[in-house]
Amino acid sequence: MLKLFRRSQEEQRADEQRIHESLEKTRGGLMGRLGAIFQANEITEATWEELEETLIMGDVGIETTEALVSRVRTRVAKENVKRPDQAQVVLKQEMLAVLGGAEPMEIDEPRLLTVILIVGVNGSGKTTSIAKLARLYKQHGRKVVLAAADTFRAAAVHQLEIWGERVGVEVISQGQGADPGAVVYDAIRACQESRNADLLIIDTAGRLHTKFNLMKELEKVRNVAARQVHKAPHETFLVLDATTGQNALSQARHFKEAVAISGVILTKLDGTAKGGMVFAIAQELGLPVRFVGTGERMEDLAPFDARVFVDSLFQ
Numbered sequence: 001m002l003k004l005f006r007r008s009q010e011e012q013r014a015d016e017q018r019i020h021e022s023l024e025k026t027r028g029g030l031m032g033r034l035g036a037i038f039q040a041n042e043i044t045e046a047t048w049e050e051l052e053e054t055l056i057m058g059d060v061g062i063e064t065t066e067a068l069v070s071r072v073r074t075r076v077a078k079e080n081v082k083r084p085d086q087a088q089v090v091l092k093q094e095m096l097a098v099l100g101g102a103e104p105m106e107i108d109e110p111r112l113l114t115v116i117l118i119v120g121v122n123g124s125g126k127t128t129s130i131a132k133l134a135r136l137y138k139q140h141g142r143k144v145v146l147a148a149a150d151t152f153r154a155a156a157v158h159q160l161e162i163w164g165e166r167v168g169v170e171v172i173s174q175g176q177g178a179d180p181g182a183v184v185y186d187a188i189r190a191c192q193e194s195r196n197a198d199l200l201i202i203d204t205a206g207r208l209h210t211k212f213n214l215m216k217e218l219e220k221v222r223n224v225a226a227r228q229v230h231k232a233p234h235e236t237f238l239v240l241d242a243t244t245g246q247n248a249l250s251q252a253r254h255f256k257e258a259v260a261i262s263g264v265i266l267t268k269l270d271g272t273a274k275g276g277m278v279f280a281i282a283q284e285l286g287l288p289v290r291f292v293g294t295g296e297r298m299e300d301l302a303p304f305d306a307r308v309f310v311d312s313l314f315q
């Protein structure tokens with residue numbers, strides 16, 4: 001697991017706040033019934049039906065919902081849980097288990113140059129997330145360089161350059177139509193030689209003419225990175241737009257076939273009631289959510305914290 005920085009307590013609190021606030025729509029939507037279900041006097045068949053319905057409507061996904069509810073029911077029976085509030089504790093524990101109980105990523109193992117590859121469809125929030133990551137890591141003392149390897153659209157290169165300027169990090173680009181492999185090659189050379197950068201984040205094209213082309217391009221970018229830097233890319237983050245709900249899951253399957261994904265950045269959590277899809281990403285795709293996008297500003301990104309996420313769904 002990539003660990004990149006240690007957060008101060010103050011930063012941690014701010015991140016928790018961001019996650020909590022970004023779930024406002026999710027709480028206000030169908031998932032908001034979660035808390036109420038367990039305020040009943042007793043646990044009945046209706047409790048389980050209502051829970052199942054709430055989770056499915058909350059974009060947790062049918063497969064994940066069924067697995068989750070079945071585990072909670074089994075434990076409630078086995079552990080002789082009678083009170084609804086205690087059943088809610090079991091549900092929270094099982095939700096955490098689905099999410100891998102993961103602690104947010106922190107602190108890096110020492111490495112001269114860390115390479116992060118960012119993939120995802122156009123509009124999912126790749127470039128914005130890259131800017132947010134660059135800002136975050138820069139704040140934690142990393143020397144960051146960005147590679148504009150989304151050369152499919154001229155606007156994409158330009159947008160990354162604008163963000164780079166705002167964040168104050170260098171962007172390596174060769175313009176539209178350039179070979180993404182060559183851009184990455186250049187960027188790594190730049191990091192290693194003149195600029196002494198220790199973190200390279202690579203933007204990639206979200207859509208090419210065919211899936212075969214996309215696959216080939218991502219493979220090429222990966223190979224260029226791997227040849228120049230030991231074990232690179234060290235992380236490949238798939239950016240998924242939370243507002244697209246279950247659609248994002250089929251996109252994710254598509255990308256998983258093209259490239260080895262190590263984690264997900266889930267964007268636009270603030271703009272959707274579909275926050276429940278985090279569970280489907282973990283359970284059905286087996287991918288950890290590493291960061292969540294909580295707004296459009298540069299600081300609107302938080303390392304994903306499963307405990308804060310689960311707690312926030314209930315209050």
Ligand SMILES: Nc1nc2c(ncn2[C@@H]2O[C@H](COP(=O)(O)OP(=O)(O)O)[C@@H](O)[C@H]2O)c(=O)[nH]1
Pocket residue numbers: 120121122123124125126127128129206239267268269270271292293294295296300
């Ligand atoms: N509300 C909100 N908007 C976001 C977030 N992340 C990205 N966006 C918006 O999504 C749109 C597409 O983002 P962009 O980074 O260009 O996507 P790309 O095509 O994948 O590079 C932009 O208008 C961003 O401001 C987020 O976490 N919350």
Ligand SMILES: [Mg+2]
Pocket residue numbers: 126127128150156159
């Ligand atoms: Mg982009």
